Amino acid sequence: MDVHHQLQIRQMQINLNTIASRKMNMYQKLSHRLSCLTLAGALTFAAAAVSAQGMDADPSATKIDTEIRQELEARLKEITADDHAHDIAIEEGRARTVLCKTCHGADGKSVREGTPNLAAQNPAYIVDQFERFKDGRRNDFLMTNLAQTFNKEDMLKIALFYSDLPEQTFGGGKTELIPLGKEIFAERCASCHGENGRSDEGYARLAGQRPDYVVKMLNEFKMQSGKRVNPWMTGVALSLSQRDMEAIAAYLANKD
Numbered sequence: 001m002d003v004h005h006q007l008q009i010r011q012m013q014i015n016l017n018t019i020a021s022r023k024m025n026m027y028q029k030l031s032h033r034l035s036c037l038t039l040a041g042a043l044t045f046a047a048a049a050v051s052a053q054g055m056d057a058d059p060s061a062t063k064i065d066t067e068i069r070q071e072l073e074a075r076l077k078e079i080t081a082d083d084h085a086h087d088i089a090i091e092e093g094r095a096r097t098v099l100c101k102t103c104h105g106a107d108g109k110s111v112r113e114g115t116p117n118l119a120a121q122n123p124a125y126i127v128d129q130f131e132r133f134k135d136g137r138r139n140d141f142l143m144t145n146l147a148q149t150f151n152k153e154d155m156l157k158i159a160l161f162y163s164d165l166p167e168q169t170f171g172g173g174k175t176e177l178i179p180l181g182k183e184i185f186a187e188r189c190a191s192c193h194g195e196n197g198r199s200d201e202g203y204a205r206l207a208g209q210r211p212d213y214v215v216k217m218l219n220e221f222k223m224q225s226g227k228r229v230n231p232w233m234t235g236v237a238l239s240l241s242q243r244d245m246e247a248i249a250a251y252l253a254n255k256d
């Protein structure tokens, strides 16, 4: 991480103090989520599984991110160092994605609105987000419940499976805004997400991502709804208009 990057991060950590964490009314949220959940019949999750403890998770827990990421990357490296073990892990990962396919697609290309592509995503990022769903730092009714049913080894294998799939270019969005999106991305996003949206530093890989998902996430960070908490991203998203978000999303969705 270079000095410019570190300064940027420090500034955003300072901003954290000014960002209030808003806790949602859990029951309101649950009933809304339940009414949206089309797969409820196939899943045996009890609403009570969303723990109150999760909702109260400390949103400033980003300090330890680097440590966790390094630990994850070390473990992933260990598995991938041995070709045979890597292949087995990918196959075992694939076997655990029967349910995932219904939303994230068999090839890791999203098949549902508001759902991200997972193909070619950084494995450490996938595991990290899964853990966030699991412990309540990130909230999504279905993903939160699903994450409870997987242990860390499962998650590592699933992450290796998805990261090994070829990148999917979702396309679409407001293509007339691509030049604007390209400009904003280079200026405000590339330092963390990589010049071409394919950073390997453990941050989310964004190239090819589904545009409605990108807009949805930027709004979650901006509105501080409590679904996603990250002071860096909130700092950035607060400076974006709806049009800026759509422009960036179109640029990323059509990136080759």
Ligand code: HEC
Pocket: 039, 096, 097, 099, 100, 101, 102, 103, 104, 112, 114, 115, 116, 117, 126, 127, 129, 130, 139, 140, 142, 143, 146, 158, 204, 227
């Ligand atoms: C019913 C649809 C559905 C199913 C089934 C599902 N997901 Fe998801 N997943 C979503 C949605 C929607 C999101 C975005 C949640 C949000 O808005 O924060 C998501 C987000 C994620 C993310 C975060 C990715 C990112 O870019 O931040 C990961 C990782 C993930 N899912 C993995 C899985 C895995 C692994 C499975 C199977 C074990 C699975 N999901 C099953 C709908 C689903």
Ligand code: HEC
Pocket: 008, 009, 012, 116, 138, 184, 185, 188, 189, 190, 191, 192, 193, 203, 204, 205, 206, 213, 214, 217, 218, 228, 229, 230, 232, 233, 236, 237, 240, 248
């Ligand atoms: C200082 C570093 C930094 C900068 C600058 C930054 N991001 Fe991020 N971004 C992150 C981190 C860290 C995450 C993961 C947040 C989390 O853990 O929930 C993230 C997550 C995201 C996600 C969610 C991805 C997913 O798959 O769920 C999107 C979308 C995103 N950023 C878009 C942007 C855009 C667009 C910009 C520029 C306008 C930007 N980011 C600038 C660090 C940054």
